[in-house]
């Protein structure tokens with residue numbers, strides 16, 4: 235498990251952390267942003283998604299995963315009988331990195347209390363990391379996404395599972411098998427949700 239979740243620091247109330255994020259200037263990403271992209275969805279969702287960071291469309295709208303990759307994510311969520319309103323969606327960093335470059339270690343560090351608080355408050359039964367970047371941050375692994383996707387990892391002291399899957403942008407970039415793998419990973423997530431809810435594992 236990554237250092238993000240082993241901190242013993244108490245988690246401040248949701249509204250306090252969110253207000254802090256909205257005015258955050260802890261790193262250079264704040265200089266280029268249009269909007270802080272905090273997160274969207276149910277605050278008590280059983281299923282949570284974590285991506286990398288906002289792109290252009292998200293920066294403009296202030297909402298994660300609203301561009302083409304987001305539309306695909308929405309379809310995958312609907313494919314397991316849920317809607318965006320049923321889940322919680324966030325990113326590792328809340329401000330758009332310039333030219334969509336990878337967030338840098340000090341930027342991730344500066345933003346980490348926000349994601350940590352979101353995960354603690356939402357308390358999902360299943361957390362899906364989207365792509366290599368979020369998976370490495372949350373699982374603390376160096377394994378690539380192709381190897382590690384579609385497996386369940388214990389999370390939050392075994393109360394929950396983390397399931398890495400591809401980033402929807404991988405499908406848009408034309409990675410032929412990514413969509414089929416993502417669909418399978420979403421089915422796995424649905425089953426894990428049912429298991430954690432105490433229902434039978436269909």
Ligand code: URA
Pocket residue numbers: 285286287288289292297298299300301303304325
């Ligand atoms: N890619 C991400 O990782 N996050 C978004 O919000 C949009 C695209």
